[in-house]
Amino acid sequence: MVIGIRKACSKVAIALLPLACVNGGPSGGSATPPPARDVVPATTQRAGDPDAGYVALVNNGYVSCGIPYSLYARFAGPAPASMRLPGRTGRNATLPYNMTAFTTKAGVEVVSANCLTCHAGHIKGRLVVGLGAADGDFTDNYGAAANLAGAAEGFLDTDAEKAELRKWAARTKAIAPYVQTSTVGVNPADNLAAVLFAHRDVATLAWSDTPILELPPEIVVPVDVPPWWRMRKKNAMFYNAAGRGDHARIMMTASTLCTDSVEQATEIDAYFNDIRAFIASLTPPPYPYAVEGARAEIGRRVFEGNCASCHGTYGPDGEYPNRVVPIETIGTDPALVVGSTQFADLYIAWFNASFYGRTARLEPERGYVAPPLDGIWATAPYLHNGSVPTVAALLESRTRPRFWTRTFNSNDYDPIAVGWRFTEVDGGKANEPDAEKKKYIYDTTELGYSNAGHTFGDALTTDERAAVIEYLKTL
Numbered sequence: 001m002v003i004g005i006r007k008a009c010s011k012v013a014i015a016l017l018p019l020a021c022v023n024g025g026p027s028g029g030s031a032t033p034p035p036a037r038d039v040v041p042a043t044t045q046r047a048g049d050p051d052a053g054y055v056a057l058v059n060n061g062y063v064s065c066g067i068p069y070s071l072y073a074r075f076a077g078p079a080p081a082s083m084r085l086p087g088r089t090g091r092n093a094t095l096p097y098n099m100t101a102f103t104t105k106a107g108v109e110v111v112s113a114n115c116l117t118c119h120a121g122h123i124k125g126r127l128v129v130g131l132g133a134a135d136g137d138f139t140d141n142y143g144a145a146a147n148l149a150g151a152a153e154g155f156l157d158t159d160a161e162k163a164e165l166r167k168w169a170a171r172t173k174a175i176a177p178y179v180q181t182s183t184v185g186v187n188p189a190d191n192l193a194a195v196l197f198a199h200r201d202v203a204t205l206a207w208s209d210t211p212i213l214e215l216p217p218e219i220v221v222p223v224d225v226p227p228w229w230r231m232r233k234k235n236a237m238f239y240n241a242a243g244r245g246d247h248a249r250i251m252m253t254a255s256t257l258c259t260d261s262v263e264q265a266t267e268i269d270a271y272f273n274d275i276r277a278f279i280a281s282l283t284p285p286p287y288p289y290a291v292e293g294a295r296a297e298i299g300r301r302v303f304e305g306n307c308a309s310c311h312g313t314y315g316p317d318g319e320y321p322n323r324v325v326p327i328e329t330i331g332t333d334p335a336l337v338v339g340s341t342q343f344a345d346l347y348i349a350w351f352n353a354s355f356y357g358r359t360a361r362l363e364p365e366r367g368y369v370a371p372p373l374d375g376i377w378a379t380a381p382y383l384h385n386g387s388v389p390t391v392a393a394l395l396e397s398r399t400r401p402r403f404w405t406r407t408f409n410s411n412d413y414d415p416i417a418v419g420w421r422f423t424e425v426d427g428g429k430a431n432e433p434d435a436e437k438k439k440y441i442y443d444t445t446e447l448g449y450s451n452a453g454h455t456f457g458d459a460l461t462t463d464e465r466a467a468v469i470e471y472l473k474t475l
């Protein structure tokens with residue numbers, strides 16, 4: 001029955017009727033879907049070496065295709081010091097943190113984007129590995145960029161280089177229509193995964209230019225990139241707890257633009273246990289301003305009475321329950337839990353039957369995980385779709401802006417409201433004729449962008465709310 005609902009929702013209804021889907025809408029006489037599982041069980045993870053994992057993360061060619069280095073070097077010089085990372089070797093030492101150079105099987109040196117494109121971010125001017133990129137801009141049409149790159153073949157000397165460029169451009173064009181967001185700051189990764197699954201033979205992982213499975217809708221369900229340091233506590237990956245079993249196996253699917261055989265996937269998998277161990281070793285950066293200790297202590301008690309049953313307790317004896325809250329209870333935007341993007345039935349089935357599903361599986365819940373709140377001061381905007389700019393607005397729902405924009409400068413941080421400084425905009429995207437300005441407006445009336453739900457802070461008094469916010473700064 002759940003299958004019927006997901007199917008109906010993932011195709012047509014996702015564009016129009018997400019709420020109807022959640023309420024069991026258009027699937028015709030289905031039984032009431034089961035409630036979300038309350039607590040996500042733990043699974044043992046493969047052991048790994050965090051230090052080796054960091055080295056692999058910032059140096060290895062897990063994306064396995066890219067733009068020939070000779071072409072890249074024509075247009076881009078060495079990265080400024082602020083964009084470089086420690087622990088990088090060879091060419092990578094001078095590339096920006098989110099690009100990796102490596103030599104392909106065909107012997108061509110190429111440059112590709114790496115995990116840190118989405119999983120490194122700036123806060124108060126500082127680059128933090130593992131912080132989600134809250135300023136990622138996926139509003140551009142990458143297909144056009146790939147066409148441009150394709151036209152640059154004339155700059156290349158060897159046929160092998162030309163073949164690498166053509167491969168990269170073809171893949172980029174295949175994914176481009178499905179990863180274009182309407183708003184700067186939100187991320188299309190869940191749709192990207194769906195497209196990559198759809199083009200691959202489930203048994204061999206061979207790429208097919210013609211999609212083998214039906215492609216997802218082009219409308220991107222927006223998500224905010226979660227910080228990696230949550231993975232030291234989380235039993236399942238993803239907002240809807242879909243990522244079960246061997247997390248390393250799931251993480252590597254984020255890099256499969258050109259992973260075209262089981263043999264190649266096995267080679268990458270052999271060091272992803274180390275990358276997972278690195279991710280699980282991360283801790284958040286401490287709040288950089290003074291905290292009022294007495295007020296934070298009051299806040300801790302308010303938190304333990306009103307929030308800890310879902311979000312856990314903190315400090316040396318802290319416990320994190322890994323709780324999934326059903327969509328009807330949490331009331332936040334439902335688009336991601338109705339079976340859209342990589343969480344639609346056909347992609348779940350593909351994943352679970354593939355090489356990736358041998359040790360891991362996708363098993364989404366009909367709700368959202370109450371995340372660990374460690375380092376929450378640094379991870380604005382809030383909720384899984386990044387629809388609320390500050391913790392203060394999250395905890396007093398009537399103050400959440402309906403249409404808002406921000407500068408995307410990580411120094412525009414509000415230490416009192418805890419989150420990004422923002423400006424309310426009249427009328428949303430519909431009222432803004434300038435496309436360049438429009439893409440910077442977060443419009444909570446768009447599909448997937450709702451800022452509703454999570455009203456648990458509303459019943460607190462102003463003083464209690466301020467105290468909880470003070471306490472959250474200490475996590």
Ligand code: HEC
Pocket residue numbers: 062114115116117118119187188189190192223224225226227228230231234236237238239240251252254255275279
């Ligand atoms: C295009 C942007 C993008 C890239 C590239 C990317 N990720 Fe992600 N990642 C995301 C988004 C968005 C989510 C949240 C998806 C969700 O929960 O629905 C996520 C989730 C995760 C999570 C789970 C976090 C949690 O709290 O549940 C891990 C771990 C992770 N990614 C690791 C990686 C690794 C390792 C790589 C590189 C191989 C990578 N990602 C590449 C965007 C990206």
Ligand code: HEC
Pocket residue numbers: 239303306307308309310311324325330332333368369370371373376379381382383384385391394395454456457468
């Ligand atoms: C019934 C369980 C529940 C209670 C009680 C609860 N929360 Fe949450 N909280 C959630 C869930 C689930 C989410 C994720 C919702 C989403 O992303 O759509 C969340 C999200 C959040 C976030 C945003 C996390 C992020 O990175 O986007 C913050 C901050 C937060 N809660 C703080 C609190 C505080 C403070 C309280 C107490 C006043 C509280 N919550 C009470 C379940 C709960």
